[in-house]
Amino acid sequence: MNTSSSLPAYFLWLPLIAIAAHMFEEFVWPGGFAEWYRHYPPGRTVKVSTRLLIVVNIVFVALSLIPPVLGATTKGYAYWLVVAAIAGANGLFHVVATIRARKYSPGVVTGVLLYIPLAIVGGFELLKLNLVAPATALQAVLFAAAYSWWSNWNHSRSIVA
DSSP states (O other): OOOOOOOOGGGGGGHHHHHHHHHHHHSSOOOOHHHHHHHHTOOOOOOOOHHHHHHHHHHHHHHHHHHHOSSSSSHHHHHHHHHHHHHHHEEEEHHHHHHTTTTTOHHHHHHHIIHHIIIIIIHHHHHTTTTSSSHHHHHHHHHHHHHHHHHHHHHHHHHHO
């Protein structure tokens, strides 16, 4: 695996930057994600604690710090791809949720403009430069899909009405 890279030094920080922008959209401006999520899917009310949202986001931010800490290494790029794939899956969630609810899902703008392109373009670039193996890319996509499925399943278990 090639660990020397023509990627810019800031590449490893891109997921963290995208996550920060996404969280800003969800919780600050225009905000309202927590309340929106408690009423998703349409016609249902779901228990979602502020604590859960904080913990999930802290874990995601912490995960996004692993690639820059590991640096331009095979492991650093592999973790980068996992974080980007999770972000991409989250971006797709926001698109589907916006369509399904027929209402703006706080996070859909950054999901479409940052998360999805980051996962697709970044992933293909890492593959093209032979910085990650195709098996690593597949594992990242499968991990993101599994996390997304689990998150949706867990959310649906919390319906109270």
